[in-house]
Amino acid sequence: MTRAMFGHGIGSAAPPVPNTDMSAALASLSMPSPVLTASGCAASGRELDQFFDITKIGAIVTKSVMLRPRSGRPTPRMCETPSGMLNSIGLQGPGIEEFIEVDLAWLEARGARTVVSIAGESVDEYGKVAQKLRTVGGADAIEVNISCPNVSDRNQVFACDPEMAANVIQTVRRQSDSQTPIFAKLSPDVTDIAEIARSVVRAGVDGLTVINTALGMVIDLETMRPALAGVTGGLSGPAIRPIALRCVWQIRQALPDIPILGVGGIRTGFDALQFILAGANAVSVGTMTFNDPSAPMRVHNELALALAERGFGSVSEAISYGHRGADIFETAGEGEIELE
């Protein structure tokens, strides 16, 4: 991945950190920072710990783990796109038992807050993974990656159907400790993301992660075939930021009190601030960590400065600040704004 993908002037020495109160909360999870890693972009945080102290950010969100080990989809499964990348990793991973023994144990010993992302090919599999986690404890929160095809029902993606998404959440809720907050991670590939959000909230989630990658594809002009062996893949990076921001905004309008973890194309503190103003309580930094492994810490520092420059004494003061007077926008429907 080239630096040009993300522009210049980033990754420089951290600015002096002002006195901004950077504490943040996602439901019952309290954190010293509103900046987390994003699932699949930091493994279990071990590699990033060489670049910055991972206990100083909000939390490590681990790669989605399934019941059994998986080798993922065939290669090539990553490709660069304008301002982003496309991946079809296909949830490669060690399976929940090895994850608990190796990764979760390491994170616990390291003292990092941990959001464990779980996935499944059936409602039953999500339930079994949640049950295993419950027996060992150690997860500060669970993020349910519902962007998986439901193998037992026409391979429909759980996150694209309000009822299927709710079934997964109800099952995970039943199998989890009631003290552990559960987040559902939503897909942008739906007509009405607020409808899916309402459905999983009714099913018992404590918060929402918004968004997963957007489905895309690239054709390789050398081979004149799809660039990815899996044909389609998930688009991430700055290219999807406006989509992610729009989703956070729409969900905040529909559900004023639900905790939201905003994610999609964040590379600087200014980007993170946009998400917070749109209604996110915290943010995850994903693809950017491939280019700059210290990005989560850098974004934390830059966000502290950006908040202070705008007169905010704390992160919490800025959450949803972009919505003040939002009724002005609400009344002007799409295409109805009159230009004089």
Ligand SMILES: Cc1cc2nc3c(=O)[nH]c(=O)nc-3n(C[C@H](O)[C@H](O)[C@H](O)COP(=O)(O)O)c2cc1C
């Ligand atoms: C290589 C790669 C692997 C990913 N793996 C997962 C995953 O296992 N589970 C998940 O919920 N999201 C996964 N994602 C999605 C990210 O967590 C994030 O939602 C998305 O990339 C948008 O954020 P970003 O633009 O900051 O990367 C993955 C993204 C990338 C680029």
